[in-house]
Amino acid sequence: MEQKKKSSYISARESRKITRFNRKVTRKLEAQRADANKDPKLYTTKMKDENNVVEFDNMCTYFFTDVGTVRAVDGVSFEVPKHSTVGVVGESGCGKSVTSLSLMQLLQRPSGQVVGGEIRFNKGDGTAYNIVNTPNSVMEDIRGNEISMIFQEPMTSLNPVFRIGDQVDEVLFLHHPDWTKEQVKARTLEMLEMVGIANKEGVYKMYPHELSGGMRQRIVIAIALACSPTLIIADEPTTALDVTIQAQILDLLQNLKEKVNSSIMLITHDLGVVAGMADYVVVMYAGRVIEKGTASDIYHHPSHPYTIGLMKSKPVVGHKSDTLYNIPGNVPNPVNMPNYCYFRDRCEMRCEQCNGDYPPAIKINDTHVVSCYRYIDKGEVLGYPKAVNVEEL
Amino acid sequence: MEEVKVYDEYTSSIFDGAENDPDNLVVVKNLKKYFPIKSSFFKITVGNVKAVDDVSFKIKRGTTMGLVGESGCGKSTIGRTLLRLIEKTDGQVFIGGKDIFALSKNDLRKERPNIQIIFQDPYASLSPRLPIGEIIGEAVREHGIVPPEEFDDYISRVMEACGLPDYYKPRYPHEFSGGQRQRICIARALALNPDFIVCDEPVSALDVSIQAQIINLLRDLQKQFGLTYLFISHDLSVVEYISDTVGVMYLGNMVEFAPTEKIYANPKHPYTEALFSAIPYPDPDYKVNRIILEGSIPSPANPPSGCKFHTRCRKCMEVCKYIQPDFKELEPEHFCACHLFNTPERQKELDELVAKMKAEEGEKGSTEKQKGNK
Secondary structure: OOHHHHOOOOOOOHHHHHHHHHHHHHHHHHHHHHHHHOOOOHHEEEOOOOOEEEEEEEEEEEEEOEEEEEEEEEEEEEEOOOEEEEEEEOOOOOOOHHHHHHHHHHOOOOEEEEEEEEEEEEEOOOOEOOOOOHHHHHHHHHHHHOOEEEEOOHHHOOOOOOOOOHHHHHHHHHHOOOHHHHHHHHHHHHHHHHEEEEOOHHHHHHHHHHOOOOHHHHHHHHHHHHOOOEEEEEEEEHHHOOOHHHHHHHHHHHHHHHHHHHHHEEOOOHHHHHHHHHHEEEEEEEEEEEEEEHHHHHHOOOOOOOHHHHHHHHHHHOOOOOOOOOOOOOOOOOOOOOOOOHHHHOOOOOHHHHHOOOOEEEEEEOOOOEHHHOOOOOEEEEOOOOOOOOHHH | OOOOOOHHHHOOOOOOHHHHOOEEEEEEEEEEEEEEEEEEOOOOOOEEEEEEEEEEEEEOOEEEEEEHHHHOOOHHHHHHHHHHOOOOEEEEEOOOOEEEEHHHHHHHHHHHHEEEEOOOOOOOOOOOOOOHHHHHHHHHHHOOOOOHHHHHHHHHHHHHHHHHHHHOOOOOHOOOOOOHHHHHHHHHHHOOOEEEEEEEOOOOOOOOHHHHHHHHHHHHHHHHOEEEEEEEOOOOOHHHHHHHHEEEEOOOEEEEEHHHHHHHOOOOOHHHHHHHOOOOOOOOOOOOOOOOOOOOEEEEOOOOOOOOOEEEOOOOOOOHOOOOOOOOOEEEEEEEEOHHOOOHHHHHHHHHHHHHHHHHHHHHHHHHHHHHHH
């Protein structure tokens, strides 16, 4: 019974304390957001590098829940360069979806809050939005128009009571209020053709239930691309689909990216999918980026023990081995993360230093960055991920 | 259109007598499972969903057979029919030499501990109101596998074999993570000391690092207890890793069945070829000629005539549109159902038949036209 107490037991008193604290913090953060409405200066910044579409800079997204503060994303920094595909890889619960939701400001507020850091989104005219402070009225213009998202389940992301045509039209009507009905319909049909739907006039009048999973995902892609966004976030776009359909959809995404001239942020847990698509890969573990670099950096020279383990634990066709490598243990509890390296307890290469603070990001070549003490002497230390002390808020 | 049944001896004779060989633990012959479609008011059967249509295969004792295919192709239906969780429409299933569908209710109950299943979703397949010890032990007590005084000890041993410490016994499923729950499901199946376990997508709901743990566990248990698995999955790399033989299904039909090395190195059927070329490979420099199948899987309620794959096949011929290919042995142990591999004599016969059918169809078409004109 003692073990049970340690893991999840909260007394009534503690529970009350947590609730009171959450109420205080979220109120304060909401008030700060409301202030930003008045002055555009508060949410305009400059990009570090004009060639990036999005820069995440030490972003922290916390959830203030009844069992304590969950640090879903804790000091994540990476960039999405123009016209490229960035793959974000990690297991479930590592914060990859929360990262994308923070960028779209689709977090479940007030319990989910971006508490620190910046997300800079390139406006294209030398300035940038800081998405963290951007008020909703401005976000409405960005969402769907400049950043759009393809969700995991094509079955649930389409509205079952509206026709396909109406659902694609809606995006265009919202972002191009000056267009006529005919213009919008023409664009919709063009989009449907672009995503490879042969019978476009027919599909325009159909309801989602009349289409198969692969077709529905094509519609979702058509909706996402309708306004030619500069960034497409694809959140596990093929997980719910079969292998053959998956190949179709990935092929389509790759072709469309070139046609529409946008960047893709591809979120997935399948290393194979990322390998075929991405130029850059970001590996996340327990809310932090543990390794990032170009696809060949990550696949040919995986450096973090977790990445190495992940690569080895997936059977590969044509490479027969006797036993599959498995990473021992489980992901740590996100409510009370340790203050040493999150992967230490599962790591087979740990050393003395690992007992110290969380390892800094270390640049081991021009494009390859890894957070592991094994490389501390082999590269330039870029700095530690900054967590936000919740008590100070 | 009425189904054309040609040359019954080509389809029915493949595994005849295989059930008498004690080496073959599972033999499935011409298994069919149709789900009727009822009209809404009078409950008259208006059609059939042919979930499993004439499937034959065998599994040797102590080996694993992988069953792959797209969703809706009937993989899970096969798994469930083998266990007689749903009744067959036609065909025979022999497990350990006994015809499962010929058993009486009592005999079937006695046979049940030998055949177990691990379900896909570990979150849905455990009762939330029973502690782990009871979930694993319920069937053991029910079937009297061990005397009551050894019961506790036995459950602990089973849990240990699956990597679960025995102090987990009083806990409830909601306290465990996905990987742990799948271990519990495996322990539950294993506790009855089965010969044969149907694993219905046991790892698809799990993360990559946890998947590896479960796959290793399944393999270790197989070595330890000499288990036989039917491993249903849509993840082709996992299937290649764990199975000795692989069956590929398309729309209720088995299109290819062969030992793993053979089928992965040299896939015969165009569908298998396309399926295997679509496997994502974790290497950015690896470029394959991906065969991209156009369209999606047709509805099993209204499948295409002839070879069911002909609507998406790259190598479709005239004969494919009319006649279903025979499932036959091309090389020893390598079975495939495709017209590409017909012998010249057989091809000639079929060509004649096709010509005849075309003529008939033409007649029908013209008479209909005439009727329309009148």
